Amino acid sequence: MERSKGKFVSKKQGLKKEICLKNRKNTTYVYENVPERRIVDLRHFGRRYDSYWDRTLSKQERVQAELRKTCEERMELTTEHIAEEKARDLCAQTQKQEPVQPELRTPVPEMQLSSSCEDDQISFEEAMEILENAADDTDDRLVYEQMELLKNCDMENSVIVFYDIETTSLDASAEIVQLSACTDSSCFNRYILPHRDFNRKSSEITGLTVEMINGLRSLCKAGKTLPSTTLHAALNEFIDWLNSLKYEKVILAAHNGKSFDMRLLIQAVQKEGRLNALSVSVYGFVDTLHMFRSVRTDKQSLSLANYYRRVFHESFDAHDSSADVSALMRLFNHEKLNNKINEFILKFRQAVSYLENVKVVKGNRNEIQSLMCGDKKVISKFMAHKIAESGLPYNHLKLAFLTDSFDGLKHVLSEKVNGRPRVTNRVSVIESMNLHFKAVTL
Incomplete structure (x- = not known):
């Protein structure tokens, strides 16, 4: 499509009330009597389209272009890193000092999430539909086209960390109250004291409450006080625990994580200023719900509790995140899905971009629904x-x-x-x- 710096190109110079646009099939559209004030820059949100009808590129082509851009950025970082190392080596030879060893990994530049997500509320019923897998996200196609391009990525020296989060509610303003994770050889579990009280239904599900004990707000379960910490401290301990695993690639896996756990975790580390630190520790995310769908052709519920009960003919303490991650790891190993993990990885940078795009789509949806x-x-x-x-x-x-x-x-x-x-x-x-x-x- 012909354009100049994101602005429409008129068919004739000086003719501002006639616009001529040409797509890749050389089909020309001429729009007459367009007010001059409407000929404006329409560079679109999400960095996907340059104008409101410019969608001539296929999704696969757009994904490939995005990945090429990511590779170019990494090549630039690598080139700068090599140049710095050469300079250090030269300096070391001149001063007869040992050269500085390069770092194994370069931190991802700080990425920002829109704060508008805090105003994006969903009802409890809608959240329960997400958790119970009542409907698929309709934007899965783009995400999994991105994942398709990652099938051949090297997965050596990697570890799958199963994680789960419990919250004060199921809307966008929910606070994390429990963060648990486990591997075959190590486990992590922290309770977090929220700033606000629990939503009634969420408290019924998790069994957690906030009570006044000796004049202090305390996190309780079944009448017993739980040892709790702040969100900032819990996230720092979680990142330190991930680093202690000493794997080059840490893959975080959660059940229905793309819709819930991954979103809340990224929002929390962004809020606490630890997004960059987590991006160094974590290679990518996996939603086990989609992995189980790939091996289960029956249309029965794939919620964690129901799936576990059908497979092992027993139940577990659902909605306690430490029990959830143990159950998820057992199911994952039972289905022998390790050899399929690289087909479903969403890299860290792509996960952040995906969540940003979801928020923009929700904002546009809410505006259209309110007006139409x-x-x-x-x-x-x-x-x-x-x-x-x-x-x-x-x-x-x-x-x-x-x-x-x-x-x-x-x-x-x-x-x-x-x-x-x-x-x-x-x-x-x-x-x-x-x-x-x-x-x-x-």
Whole structure:
């Protein structure tokens, strides 16, 4: 698509009310009578698209480009590292000193997560659906296309660390109250005193409460006080424990971790300023729920408690994270999934980018639902979610309408992506949105 520094290119110089865009199939679209104020920079969120209809590259091509960029960044770091080592060696020879040995690993540059996630609330029922595997995440396709490119990565000198987290609630503002992890030879478990009290239903599930003991807030279970620490101290101890394993590649595995445990852990280390330290210690993340799906063709529940009961014909103390990780490790070893682990790894940097993108999609979804799924229902909530996932925020839909009314909406919603409509080609849906924008722009 022709553009200049992210801005639309007019068909003729000086003609600001006619826009000519050309896609990779050399199909030219001309939009007339476009107000000058609408010819704006539309570089898109998430670094995926440059304009609101620019999705001509396939997902596989975008993933390959992202991985190439990551490799180039690592090559630059490696080149700088080699140059520094040569300079140190030269200095050492001149001063007859021993050369400084290079570090084995270079810390990942500090990555920031949007703080807007704290405002993104979900209901208890929605969270329970996630935990009970009632529905898949619809953005799994992009993540697993990324994972497909990592199948041949070297997994020597690696260890799988099974981890689990218990929280005060199941929404986005939940606080971690228990962090547990284990390998075949070592275990880690810490209780954390939260700043806020427990959600009632979450307290019923975990059995944990916050009580006043001798005038002090204390974490309790079944009437007994538990030894607890602060979140910052617990995360530091967890990172130190991971480093003590002395493996080059530490892979964190959790059941339904991509939707819950991984998100909460990354948010917590970001909040405590320890994201960079964790990125040095951890190679990547694995969601065992997706691994179990690959070997279990029956459509029965794959929640940890139900799956464990079907396989071993016994139960365990579910929703105690130390018991959960032991049960998960036993199931994992029973299914003999070690040889499939590299097919499902999400590297640390990709995990952070994935969570950032999820938050943007949720923000766009909430905005579209609030404006188009209220009392005057324009589209269904499912359709609003599809639109948000396609990379279209509400303002871009409005701009498409102002560009060419019904045809503008039809173009961005039904353009072909890998042979399928980007969102939908149903005329009734597009016409309903067209009437909505006519009403709000009058």
